[in-house]
Amino acid sequence: xxxxxxxxxxxxxKKGVDYADLRQVKRISENIKVKNREVEGVSKSEDLGFGIRxxxxxxxxxxxxxxxxxGEYKRxxxxxxxxxxxxxxxxxxxxxxxxxxxxxxxYVSPCEIDPFKVSLDEKLNLLISACDIMLKNPGIxxxxxxxxxxRTEQIFANTEGSLIEQIxxxxxxxxxxxxxxxxxxxxxxxxxxxxxxYATRGYELIREMNLLKHMERISExxxxxxxxxxxxxxxxxxxxxxxxxxLQVHESCGHPIELDRVLxxxxxxxxxxxxxxxxxxxxxxxxxxxxxxxxxTTPGGLGSFGYDDEGVKAQRTDIIQQGRFVGYLTxxxxxxxxxxRSNGTMRADGWNRIPLIRMTNINLAPGEVNLEDLIxxxxxxxxxxxxxxxxxDDKRLNFQFAVEVAREIKNGKLGQMYKNPIxxxxxxxxxxxxxxxxxxxxxxxWGVPNCGKGEPxxxxxxxxxxxxxxxxxxxxGGSR
Amino acid sequence: MTGKEKIFSLINPIIKKSPAxxxxxxxxxxxAGLTRYANSTIHQNVFEVNSKIYFRVALGKKIGVAxxxxxxxxxxxxxxxxxxxxxxxxxxxPDFTGLPLKTSYKKLKTYSKKTANFTPLQRAQEIxxxxxxxxxxNFTVAGAFSTGESELAILNSxxxxxxxxxxxxxxxxxxxxxxxxxxxxxxxxxxxxxxxESLTETAIQKCLDSKNPQxxxxxxxxxxxxxxxxxxxxxxMNYIGFGAKSYQDGTSFLSGKVGQKIMGENVSIYDDGNxxxxxxxxxxFEGIPKKKIFxxxxxxxxxxxxxxxxxxxxxxxxxxxxxxxxxxDRALALxxxxxxxxxxxxxxxxSTERGILITRFHYINGLIDTNNAVMTGMTRDGTFYVxxxxxxxxxxxxxxxxxxxxxxxxxxxxxxxRKLISSWWSDIGCICVxxxxxxxxxxxxxxEF
Numbered sequence: 044x045x046x047x048x049x050x051x052x053x054x055x056x057k058k059g060v061d062y063a064d065l066r067q068v069k070r071i072s073e074n075i076k077v078k079n080r081e082v083e084g085v086s087k088s089e090d091l092g093f094g095i096r097x098x099x100x101x102x103x104x105x106x107x108x109x110x111x112x113x114g115e116y117k118r119x120x121x122x123x124x125x126x127x128x129x130x131x132x133x134x135x136x137x138x139x140x141x142x143x144x145x146x147x148x149x150y151v152s153p154c155e156i157d158p159f160k161v162s163l164d165e166k167l168n169l170l171i172s173a174c175d176i177m178l179k180n181p182g183i184x185x186x187x188x189x190x191x192x193x194r195t196e197q198i199f200a201n202t203e204g205s206l207i208e209q210i211x212x213x214x215x216x217x218x219x220x221x222x223x224x225x226x227x228x229x230x231x232x233x234x235x236x237x238x239x240x241y242a243t244r245g246y247e248l249i250r251e252m253n254l255l256k257h258m259e260r261i262s263e264x265x266x267x268x269x270x271x272x273x274x275x276x277x278x279x280x281x282x283x284x285x286x287x288x289x290l291q292v293h294e295s296c297g298h299p300i301e302l303d304r305v306l307x308x309x310x311x312x313x314x315x316x317x318x319x320x321x322x323x324x325x326x327x328x329x330x331x332x333x334x335x336x337x338x339x340t341t342p343g344g345l346g347s348f349g350y351d352d353e354g355v356k357a358q359r360t361d362i363i364q365q366g367r368f369v370g371y372l373t374x375x376x377x378x379x380x381x382x383x384r385s386n387g388t389m390r391a392d393g394w395n396r397i398p399l400i401r402m403t404n405i406n407l408a409p410g411e412v413n414l415e416d417l418i419x420x421x422x423x424x425x426x427x428x429x430x431x432x433x434x435x436d437d438k439r440l441n442f443q444f445a446v447e448v449a450r451e452i453k454n455g456k457l458g459q460m461y462k463n464p465i466x467x468x469x470x471x472x473x474x475x476x477x478x479x480x481x482x483x484x485x486x487x488x489w490g491v492p493n494c495g496k497g498e499p500x501x502x503x504x505x506x507x508x509x510x511x512x513x514x515x516x517x518x519x520g521g522s523r
Numbered sequence: 524m525t526g527k528e529k530i531f532s533l534i535n536p537i538i539k540k541s542p543a544x545x546x547x548x549x550x551x552x553x554x555a556g557l558t559r560y561a562n563s564t565i566h567q568n569v570f571e572v573n574s575k576i577y578f579r580v581a582l583g584k585k586i587g588v589a590x591x592x593x594x595x596x597x598x599x600x601x602x603x604x605x606x607x608x609x610x611x612x613x614x615x616x617p618d619f620t621g622l623p624l625k626t627s628y629k630k631l632k633t634y635s636k637k638t639a640n641f642t643p644l645q646r647a648q649e650i651x652x653x654x655x656x657x658x659x660x661n662f663t664v665a666g667a668f669s670t671g672e673s674e675l676a677i678l679n680s681x682x683x684x685x686x687x688x689x690x691x692x693x694x695x696x697x698x699x700x701x702x703x704x705x706x707x708x709x710x711x712x713x714x715x716x717x718x719x720e721s722l723t724e725t726a727i728q729k730c731l732d733s734k735n736p737q738x739x740x741x742x743x744x745x746x747x748x749x750x751x752x753x754x755x756x757x758x759x760m761n762y763i764g765f766g767a768k769s770y771q772d773g774t775s776f777l778s779g780k781v782g783q784k785i786m787g788e789n790v791s792i793y794d795d796g797n798x799x800x801x802x803x804x805x806x807x808f809e810g811i812p813k814k815k816i817f818x819x820x821x822x823x824x825x826x827x828x829x830x831x832x833x834x835x836x837x838x839x840x841x842x843x844x845x846x847x848x849x850x851x852d853r854a855l856a857l858x859x860x861x862x863x864x865x866x867x868x869x870x871x872x873x874s875t876e877r878g879i880l881i882t883r884f885h886y887i888n889g890l891i892d893t894n895n896a897v898m899t900g901m902t903r904d905g906t907f908y909v910x911x912x913x914x915x916x917x918x919x920x921x922x923x924x925x926x927x928x929x930x931x932x933x934x935x936x937x938x939x940x941r942k943l944i945s946s947w948w949s950d951i952g953c954i955c956v957x958x959x960x961x962x963x964x965x966x967x968x969x970x971e972f
Contacts, residue, residue, distance in 0.1 A: 076851045081614070081616060081617065082616065083851055084849065084850075085587060085609045085613055086587075087609060088591070089591040089592070089601075089602065091592060103565075104568055104643075106570040107571045107572070107573075108571075108572040109573045109574055109592045109593065111593075122570060123570075125643065126568045128644075129643035129646070130558075133560065133651040133654060134565050135562070135563065162612075163612040167614060185772045185774075189851075221772065221774065223773040223774075226778070226780075228773050228894055307561050307663075309561075310665045310697060311665040311666045311667065311696075314885065314903075397567055432888040432899070433888055434887065434888040434899045434901070435886055436970045437886070438971075438972060440970050441901065441969070441971075443899050443922060443924070443967075445899075469970070498669075499555075499669075522895075522897045523895070
């Protein structure tokens with residue numbers, strides 16, 4: 044196979060391409076979902092193919108196929124060149140790529156327990172037991188639990204001589220208890236909503252989640268929410284839980300720092316960014332407590348890898364330093380505009396997609412306080428926990444999140460529960476009110492497996508290392 | 524594409540030899556090209572050939588599903604074995620009573636050879652014309668133009684044998700100035716039906732008309748929602764409310780309300796896979812013919828769509844809306860319609876004392892309060908202030924947070940003309956809706972552009 048890849052790359056060189064790369068990717072996955080003790084679905088899938096990206100006379104072409112044969116490699120390589128020729132018909136400036144090292148390497152993500160070797164019986168028993176606990180509570184109508192596992196094996200080669208193999212294993216799962224009464228439903232999730240938590244780790248992640256320990260609590264909380272008062276509209280201090288902070292960082296920092304988006308290439312679908320290039324080094328994005336960095340080397344992070352999908356080594360880049368905006372996520376095409384080399388964030392959702400600038404692990408550095416001390420230090424406010432919905436404008440300024448539950452904070456103590464809480468803000472105004480981030484003891488890398496971008500749509504797995512944080516003067520309200 | 528006879532002769536022997544009690548195969552072959560442009564330059568140009576075969580097997584009431592994108596005999600054999608192994612180790616699915624039986628489905632013309640064979644060069648030539656039209660106004664443009672073909676076959680051990688080839692062409696165009704933007708899009712099975720010049724003119728005019736937008740305070744306004752904006756709301760209503768699963772879980776805004784009036788009498792929402800006004804597709808992923816299903820008829824909640832398993836749970840029959848065998852959502856409406864009225868955009872504007880005309884929304888989310896269909900989202904790419912029957916000027920974008928049960932109870936006018944709007948499932952369906960004028964629509968926030 045490597046010989047076939049080498050031959051194809053050499054053939055493209057002979058055609059006079061400026062640059063070409065080829066990725067052959069095999070992905071296997073296993074998805075298990077149990078609802079109310081019944082197995083809703085167990086499925087296994089295999090996906091294999093290759094994609095060839097060509098820069099020819101400064102224009103891009105990309106072609107891909109699931110047919111693995113010498114003839115198809117040649118046909119797809121020729122087609123990629125033909126597509127690049129078509130692109131040049133309506134292109135203003137030729138693309139120039141930043142320099143990159145040549146690598147011959149292999150990267151294997153850490154995995155203590157191979158999730159594909161753990162028996163289906165063990166997995167199903169865990170999920171059914173979780174349902175059993177949730178359904179002991181008579182107020183619970185739906186108990187949902189799921190596990191998902193992925194293994195991606197990739198070979199990357201380019202005309203500069205790089206040949207990189209990567210094997211990345213990902214695991215994830217979670218549970219949701221839904222309570223219903225009189226036409227109303229409320230739910231609580233563990234360890235996170237929208238499918239739980241994910242990491243580039245093996246089945247050890249699932250065991251460490253200790254799902255069964257938390258099922259009784261989330262069931263009780265879901266039922267209690269049904270009779271809780273609606274979250275009152277107010278401007279107040281909020282402490283945001285770690286899993287919600289992950290999405291807050293994702294939407295209001297992770298996306299607007301994608302340099303392709305800043306340059307307008309995502310404008311028609313995902314939108315642009317308020318963090319334009321004139322603001323680099325100038326914008327006071329947040330308070331001095333806010334330090335955010337991109338790090339594709341974060342151990343276990345769902346956005347961790349050895350090399351990105353144009354062969355740039357995984358690295359760490361500062362984004363926000365003591366509140367000041369200092370860095371973007373870049374590619375080999377966009378980095379020269381900053382007179383930099385790529386910081387390695389080009390990622391593709393499989394063999395049949397072209398790499399785009401994507402988040403890796405966008406992490407909020409831990410602060411110094413304990414969560415308990417932060418709550419004790421808060422006279423009046425709300426503790427907002429676990430995402431329910433998310434929305435942000437197409438320049439990433441006006442955001443609105445709903446969370447599963449709010450808890451009143453009064454005189455330094457957690458009080459009553461409120462349902463349907465929503466909070467909203469303007470990104471830099473919001474981050475400038477951050478007056479505390481919890482310390483390393485509360486810092487966790489949350490995996491977000493459903494980040495969408497691009498046409499055709501690409502779903503990326505990214506990570507966010509965060510801890511709970513406190514913000515002042517936040518507009519909060521209920522959904523009704 | 525592979526073609527019906529070849530797929531059937533490849534898959535039928537595998538089903539016959541399967542050790543399972545019952546076996547189903549879903550085959551999807553596709554090839555598609557997509558050209559993206561922004562800043563009036565092509566920046567991505569991609570092509571893909573792919574396949575997928577799902578095997579769903581049953582051992583009694585134990586079900587296993589496995590899939591591969593490799594259609595060689597060895598890979599398919601391995602996928603089938605995986606499905607059988609999963610079924611053996613599975614628990615029973617009580618509501619599974621067997622794979623569907625053979626039935627006939629409507630013959631529909633869903634394929635255009637010209638569209639299937641449209642080349643990257645042809646797409647680039649069309650896009651170049653868009654650049655030239657925008658340049659005359661000193662605007663830049665961004666968007667995507669895709670063309671492609673697929674074929675879908677469903678076979679099972681009960682004799683189900685369905686096959687349908689489809690093609691699709693889709694273009695979206697955003698024209699941009701330094702402080703405004705305008706949007707238009709088009710979708711068809713046949714690339715010849717895309718009036719790209721007219722769509723470009725629409726996007727450019729919207730961009731021009733919305734220059735130098737003024738700020739408007741949030742609050743309740745009469746809104747005139749163009750079909751794209753309506754479709755974006757309907758897509759979320761579908762996801763949270765029109766499938767059997769959310770209905771049975773009690774999270775749907777239709778749960779417990781069938782037979783009750785939940786919207787205005789002028790609102791009828793339905794799914795019809797056989798109406799070739801839309802991107803018709805005659806059967807679902809179990810090979811069951813699609814039935815026309817009303818979710819809301821003259822304002823009254825009517826029901827939801829089912830696959831065979833969710834139908835058994837409610838002691839009813841499948842409506843022909845099963846998704847792929849690995850989908851946890853089970854059933855979804857893919858050919859959505861809202862019945863048109865007798866108005867048009869011009870009449871809506873002329874009859875409005877004070878309101879907002881909205882081209883489309885951005886980043887809607889409908890998970891806030893699904894029982895009341897509460898959603899939030901931002902306006903974008905052409906939002907205008909209307910006063911005393913005329914469009915006055917562009918306005919900076921606003922955030923809405925609103926219950927669709929309330930909004931669709933406040934519909935004052937619907938346009939006679941309906942438009943096809945693309946969705947993520949557009950090879951096998953889309954959304955076909957009118958423009959709508961709605962009173963007392965709630966905006967809760969604003970942004971800086």
